[in-house]
Amino acid sequence: MIIYLLCFVLFLVGIYGVITKRDLVKIILSLAIMGYSANLFLILFAYKKSALYPILEKGVDVPMVDPLPQALVLTSIVIELGTTALLVSLVAKLFQKYRTFDITKIRRLLG
Template identity: 65%
Template structure:
């Protein structure tokens, strides 16, 4: 049930990519889809009533959540930032050349 709610968040991002014509909105939608994927992986990793995966000197015998998806999501979050930065650079470049953010108007080639 909670997974399907997370999938709804993904679909909101998909809706934005499909419907919006403004490049900034498309960049935001791609970001939303990335958030949904990261959240889904961490939801999979969660274990009921358990601790974060850091060993403390107190040696509590409590179970820990799955650390592997967390480590991979840590990588994915940072890569998402670099993706956003690259998309923003491309969008600025497109704006300088065509003076619009509308993806329908940037079709024609300009020397």
């Protein structure tokens, strides 16, 4: 249970960063932290005691861990990278227009 709680603490650190930080780069990093925590949580559910990786080998018959959450997380990691690239390009565009990363200053410039 302590491992699940630690994973949840990691998610809360990400939420803290999204709420309190004013720098757009730091907000991107906080979103990345939340993504790590969610992926890790799914894989923690899949683990079975004294089981091996879900890849068959010749002549070896051992209990294996749950392959379904691993497949889901594999796609999730790729999508996370795509969204990170999109966020980076949007932040770069905002920097070109307003010459700052501070969201409060950007809001003031909008009027």
